[in-house]
Amino acid sequence: MRRKLVNNRIKFVFIPVVIIIAGILFNAARVQYEVWKTQEYIKKLEQKTSKLEQENASVLSLIESALNDPVKIEREARARLNLKKPDEEVVILIPQKDGQTEQIKEKDGLKEDSGESFLAQLWNKIFGKENKEE
Numbered sequence: 001m002r003r004k005l006v007n008n009r010i011k012f013v014f015i016p017v018v019i020i021i022a023g024i025l026f027n028a029a030r031v032q033y034e035v036w037k038t039q040e041y042i043k044k045l046e047q048k049t050s051k052l053e054q055e056n057a058s059v060l061s062l063i064e065s066a067l068n069d070p071v072k073i074e075r076e077a078r079a080r081l082n083l084k085k086p087d088e089e090v091v092i093l094i095p096q097k098d099g100q101t102e103q104i105k106e107k108d109g110l111k112e113d114s115g116e117s118f119l120a121q122l123w124n125k126i127f128g129k130e131n132k133e134e
Contacts, residue, residue: 066072077083084090116124 066076
């Protein structure tokens with residue numbers, strides 16, 4: 001009887017202790033996995049950061065070279081602001097419906113060949129309205 005009582009006490013104490021130890025080990029393993037996963041994520045972010053810093057440096061060098069090159073500045077001014085040199089004529093080729101192109105000379109941004117009056121052309125140039133002929 002005494003032996004049975006001792007076995008019951010051992011079972012009563014041993015099983016909960018084993019369950020608690022198993023829970024602690026499981027949680028420790030889970031925490032260790034999360035730490036490893038976070039470290040891997042940090043490594044990926046650091047690699048991405050270094051790659052973006054390299055790209056940023058290359059873009060900055062391109063911008064600096066463009067700002068210091070008068071040819072590139074002139075090209076951008078012509079393209080974006082429609083600027084031209086004082087004695088230069090600008091030729092614009094407009095596609096026709098039949099596939100041929102019409103050549104129009106511009107002086108100061110106003111078309112010489114146009115059927116519109118000077119004031120109408122000036123109005124359209126100032127307010128950005130294009131004359132669409134059909």
